[in-house]
Amino acid sequence: MDLTYTAAEEEFRRELRTWLQANIPEEWRRPGFWELLDADESFRLRRDWERDKAGAGFAGIAWPTEYGGRGGTPGMKAIYDEEMVLANAPRTVNGLGLTFLAPTVMAIGTDAQKKEIIGPMLRNEVIWCQGFSEPGAGSDLAAVATRGVRDGEDFVVNGQKVWTTNAVHGDKIFTLVRTEPGSQRHRGLSMLLIDMHQPGVDARPLKQMSGASEFGEVFFDDARVPATECLGEIGDGWRTAMLLLSFERGASGIAQYTEFRRQYDEIAALAERLGRGRDPVLRGKLARVLTELECLRLHAMHVLTQVEQGRDLGFEASMTKLQWSETYQDLWEIFDDVLGEDATADEVDGVDLRPLHAQAMWSRSVTIWGGSSQVQRNITAERVLGLPR
Numbered sequence: 001m002d003l004t005y006t007a008a009e010e011e012f013r014r015e016l017r018t019w020l021q022a023n024i025p026e027e028w029r030r031p032g033f034w035e036l037l038d039a040d041e042s043f044r045l046r047r048d049w050e051r052d053k054a055g056a057g058f059a060g061i062a063w064p065t066e067y068g069g070r071g072g073t074p075g076m077k078a079i080y081d082e083e084m085v086l087a088n089a090p091r092t093v094n095g096l097g098l099t100f101l102a103p104t105v106m107a108i109g110t111d112a113q114k115k116e117i118i119g120p121m122l123r124n125e126v127i128w129c130q131g132f133s134e135p136g137a138g139s140d141l142a143a144v145a146t147r148g149v150r151d152g153e154d155f156v157v158n159g160q161k162v163w164t165t166n167a168v169h170g171d172k173i174f175t176l177v178r179t180e181p182g183s184q185r186h187r188g189l190s191m192l193l194i195d196m197h198q199p200g201v202d203a204r205p206l207k208q209m210s211g212a213s214e215f216g217e218v219f220f221d222d223a224r225v226p227a228t229e230c231l232g233e234i235g236d237g238w239r240t241a242m243l244l245l246s247f248e249r250g251a252s253g254i255a256q257y258t259e260f261r262r263q264y265d266e267i268a269a270l271a272e273r274l275g276r277g278r279d280p281v282l283r284g285k286l287a288r289v290l291t292e293l294e295c296l297r298l299h300a301m302h303v304l305t306q307v308e309q310g311r312d313l314g315f316e317a318s319m320t321k322l323q324w325s326e327t328y329q330d331l332w333e334i335f336d337d338v339l340g341e342d343a344t345a346d347e348v349d350g351v352d353l354r355p356l357h358a359q360a361m362w363s364r365s366v367t368i369w370g371g372s373s374q375v376q377r378n379i380t381a382e383r384v385l386g387l388p389r
Contacts, residue, residue: 009076024089050093073308094121100244102121102122127166131174134146162218165215167217172194176192286334289327303316321370
């Protein structure tokens with residue numbers, strides 16, 4: 001495991017840090033700024049800022065230059081993730097497209113798809129959603145029921161997707177659709193690219209317990225999709241979906257560690273301010289989570305080392321997801337312990353707790369989305385450790 005970066009990578013860090021310091025307004029750095037901002041205004045600000053960042057050459061860090069990327073190393077991408085968190089930079093509005101769709105299009109897309117999708121996505125001209133989960137197909141993705149019936153040169157799509165991130169703000173959606181009548185499970189699926197502004201597509205917000213509506217549900221009612229808007233082969237959507245999801249495997253967890261460690265420091269400081277810093281039980285819990293965080297950091301550097309050596313981590317990615325999501329949830333459970341009977345208060349001892357409450361509520365979801373902890377444990381047991389079913 002290599003815990004260092006090259007001279008060129010450290011030079012990139014200095015360049016990026018300088019740009020971030022000059023281009024993030026001071027008010028954006030205030031604790032709670034983004035959590036307390038109106039959702040539509042937050043989306044607009046982040047979309048415009050990220051477009052400017054792309055124009056300055058700080059987007060698609062590890063993408064090939066032919067697609068508008070920087071052509072950087074995995075180490076540069078890890079540094080980018082870390083510095084974005086340290087600078088309290090705006091969270092991306094096109095994360096699913098940038099992480100999953102773009103590299104898939106680079107790998108198997110047609111020339112027309114590469115031209116029409118990658119550049120506009122990088123510049124935030126087109127916001128992409130992911131349509132996988134359905135009311136009856138969550139962790140069991142192969143249970144997809146949304147159907148596309150061939151009608152001439154088009155598919156006519158009917159069905160529903162749910163828990164769709166950025167559904168209300170999305171311009172297009174890459175989604176699994178059952179395009180072969182009578183097919184079951186992994187067979188007969190296609191990855192269709194659907195315009196969300198056309199007739200027959202209705203996106204509705206889902207309000208979360210934090211008050212945010214980051215997720216939504218999408219209804220297709222005779223929505224027409226040209227057959228050319230299929231990523232990969234028609235009927236081979238499961239293979240496309242597995243390729244698409246595999247691109248999360250290069251993520252090392254550097255960004256998660258950096259963000260969680262800063263939140264840990266905030267919670268520990270709050271405990272001191274409220275006079276609970278000497279509570280032996282609480283100190284023990286803080287020490288345990290701090291140990292988990294440092295294990296996450298070391299695991300992140302291990303993953304980064306493997307990726308830089310060109311190794312395909314495969315199903316070991318499930319270990320990373322399991323580790324960071326469980327650690328994150330453990331951290332915010334301590335936040336509740338710190339507050340005790342004041343756990344529902346908006347303010348304690350002059351501290352505005354609303355941004356922290358938003359993070360605490362969000363933490364309850366991370367062991368569910370992106371593959372639940374139960375699913376990740378099964379994958380790790382069967383595919384990494386070789387245990388029997």
